[in-house]
Amino acid sequence: MTTLSEVAQRAGVTSATVSNVLRQRGKVGAETRARVLAAVDALGYRPHLTARALAEGRAPTLALMVSSIANPFYPEFALAAEQAARQHGRFLIVCNTNDDPEIGRAYLEQIAGTLSDGVLVMNANLQFEDLRMTQRRGAPVVLCMWEKPHEPPGLPCIAVDFHLAGALAARHLIELGHRRIGIIVAGGAACIHAERERGFIDELAVLGHAGAAVASVHADDTVEGGHQGATALLTAAPDLSAIFATNDLPALGAMHAAADLGLKVPDQLSVIGITDIQLARQSRPALSTVAVPTAEAATQAIALLLELIAQQAGPAPVRVCSPPLLVQRASTARPAPDAAV
Secondary structure, three states: OOOHHHHHHHHOOOHHHHHHHHHOOOOOOHHHHHHHHHHHHHHOOOOOHHHHHHHHOOOOEEEEEEOOOOOOHHHHHHHHHHHHHHHOOOEEEEEEOOOOHHHHHHHHHHOEOOOEOOEEEEOOOOOHHHHHHHHHOOOOEEEEEEOOOOOOOOOOEEEOOHHHHHHHHHHHHHHHOOOOEEEEEEOHHHOOOHHHHHHHHHHHHHOOOHHHEEEEEEEOOOHHHHHHHHHHHHHHOOOOOEEEEOOHHHHHHHHHHHHHOOOOOOOOOEEEEEEOOHHHHHOOOOOEEEEOOHHHHHHHHHHHHHHHHOOOOOOOOEEEOOOOEEEOOOOOOOOOHHHOO
16 A cells, blocks of 8 residues: 655655645645645555544544434435535444444444544434443534434434424324324334324324324334234224324335235325335325425534534534424325214
């Protein structure tokens, strides 16, 4: 591997001059700059990012930790975060924990503050104390898509009002005339979507239809989990006219289950989710959902993390994104006349 000193020797300058040219720092004449860049090109020199990070005490990268890269929401968030990071001259490392806290802690110990200047964390199944320890070691941490803006976590975070998201889904189904609704709470035993379910139930009560939620199940946050959950709901309560799922993937699974049971969506069963991932728009029928500001949250998360790195933000700021919005598509409609009671 070509070294900085070899580039300097070929260009007839000092290593410091080569460094200034590559980082666009200091005053370097046009002729000297051209010689350095020609030497870089001829020798195929590439900066050693790890060595630079150790020398400067500052990494050119930021890390994003997610629970499962197989969930299409996370790549959509990562794309927006990566674009925002590049606008600030940073690279983004995506770390998949596979819902394993040991893997998450290993990432924090090995990457935070060395390969990465700071960490964005999304549902990575980590204890807050693990994140605070990372902060104490000098690597800022930002929680992304925190679901309870009214209950700050004591860590820097970008929050989205998921209670409102659940409420919007409930209002939509009630206004269509649905009175027998099943709920799929995604996220398994971790109950990470509890606020969405709470928002849905609370809104039913506000609208005077607390009894409309007749059955609920907990399921994995996957298409298969939604399929299993919807099958259980419809087997136990075959007269349901609608299903609310706390995320889009299980909502799509609910539509698959309806098809397997011979039910037409939305003629015999309406289905609504939360998030508005790309698959929600591409499914047939297209999925009604409550859209959350994914790209905005990613951009804000990068901005907040960089502020913390530059020590330009308080110890635990909370930034709240734009409110969720109902997106009605083809998977919801008024119930059949005999199902609206």
